[in-house]
Amino acid sequence: MKTIMITGATSGLGLMLSRHFDSLGYNLITVGRDQKKLNSLKKEISKKNRKNSFALDFKSKMNYMKFLKIIKNSKKKIDIIIHCLGGGFGLHNPIINHDDLNFLFHINVSTAVGINKIILENKKYNKNLKIIHIGSVASIESTASVGYSMVKASLVAYTKTLSKSLIKKNIFLHCVLLGAFEYENNSFERLKIRNKKVYNKFIKLKLPRKKIAYGEQFLGLFDYLISENGNPLAGSSIVADFSETNSFRL
Template identity: 25%
Template sequence: MAKTILITGATSGFGEACARRFAAEGWQLILTGRRRDRLQALEQELGTAVSRTLVLDVRQRQAVQEALGDLPAVDVLLNNAGLALGLEPAWEVDLDDWETMVDTNVKGVMYCTRTVLPAMVARNGGHVINIGSTAGSWPYPGGNVYGSTKAFVEQFSRNLRADLLGSRVRVTYLAPGMAETEFSQVRFKGDDERAAGVYADTEPLRPEDIADIIWYVANVPAHVNINALEVMSVYQSWGHLAVHRQR
């Protein structure tokens, strides 16, 4: 019997790549996203691999509970929906941007997990895979609340593992570094030139790279739990400590 993966934020980037990767391996897909046209296009492309599409904003608690509360058995929940907005310093940022990041990256993960997890526990099987970011561990100017939300996702994942000890439900936290998706276009609110500059003259991760890793993580033997993975392009690493010098 085919396994089922529920992917939030399936209409672009990592989520879309994962939909294609898991469909190619014979899995059934439940796909959510805010853009109906993209969901429909993906469903048309992947055909019978898609068992259900749900137009869903993970920030809406009641909508999440209604949409995901009566699903058939889900083997993998991929909490992928997330975003960054702006790169301003903390004292200049738009508070609406901070709230949107918290509502999506923190509350959205909470709502989806809390809705799907009880059924996994009841049947003693399943896997929650949470997409974080290297920004959750390594700060950078302008990362303020975005990095903080991803730090939450990491700690939430670890605490889920603690709660689930003794069950066969697995939890994995995956922290990608720089990857070329719509991420920067969203962060810079449609400024394509500025977004392109993020990836200029280098080779970032691709969505397909992350999809391959998620496929591997989801298919290790049932007694194996990959707690956390951090992955960067070979062209990205950590910098030296910043020091301000007064002249």
Template identity: 30%
Template sequence: MTKTALITGATSGIGLATAREFAKHGINLILCGRRLERLKTIQNELSLLTDVYILNFDVSHKTETSKAIESLPEDFKVIDILINNAGNAHGLDPIQDGSIDDWDAMMDINVKGLLYVSKAIIPQMTERQSGHIINIGSSAGKEVYPKGNVYCASKHAVLAVTEGMRIDLNPFGIKVSAINPGLVETEFSQVRFKGDKKANEVYKGFKALQAQDIAEIIYFVVSRPDHVNIADMLIFPKAQANSVTVKKNF
């Protein structure tokens, strides 16, 4: 039976790579994002492989999120797989210099957005007593690094929510997984540094993870037999040992 996956943050990076990977395997897609033109382009590309529906909304807006998911047509209403991928990092500042607007943006999208989307979808999974939720965390959810304070806090929260979900949804037979990448070469640093040229230095001197690497791992997780739940994965590039130890060759 063909499954349907809803992916947030599907217009770039890990979300887009996961959409492409799922499409190759015939999983129907609901792709969510804030950039409508990108969503349309991706829909045109992947519709050659599978059925694709797009939802243009911001996960940090509670009402907008619930309305968008309620608006799904009949053919896309049953969601088997939820990939909570939408997230961001803003700034890399010591706590005393941090921007409250940056803090709000990270908490609103990384934590509250994940909760809003999950809240809109979990009831149908509990009713059917099946489903798989994958929350995209970060190595920053495992350890705090200098100047990472609130971003790290948001990703620690993602792990806590994931563990809580896994406990609460266990009686319903719903799988809940966390995927925690280290350094992945995406638009992440461009967003964090707000277009500053230092974003270009982040991935120099070593081979970072690519979005496709994580997408393949996500597909592996969702394609395990029914009795297998991969609860938590931490993925680094070979050059990375922890959040602050990276072997660079210059």
């Protein structure tokens, strides 16, 4: 059975995909920042996948470098990488400062770039490697904060340009641009708890269906992308948003 690495595995999309692919029998390597939530996940997943679950907060450079060392020293070879780690972290000021932008870039982009580099340069992957980055509709439309939009847009550029270099080696990259959805402890579930008025206003004004998507509705997309059927979409940014965006670009 293939091995899937999932970052951001303790909440939201990463948590959902960890549960899903474990239930299908895949070998998992999971990393998330919250020890308590990771312990909870380890109780749910199969015994074979518990030993490869790591609680490391990549805000700390030391933790990030520790994970890179774990990958480099591991005997496991990876078939699929899904980079779910990211977020805006409440940094809404449009006049964003240098440190905040660097922080957002580190969490949303640089960590994934570094993980990819270690895996690729040390040949820690099997034939037909799949790399999936999680972007956002904010990658293609001015709908979120300046900082978040900048870093998510850069994932689109990174995926496209790196894919051009790696496709000849049968390494396939995708960027999935998700719209608003709810899943356990993701940003929209937290917003619903924190400010129901703003949550309802967003649904009314931004979502054509007047209802929010649920994470489980995207599972089929990820099943498709990790299969050979998804190979022709290499380098593409796939918008999955139930017509939330107004952009014609993708």
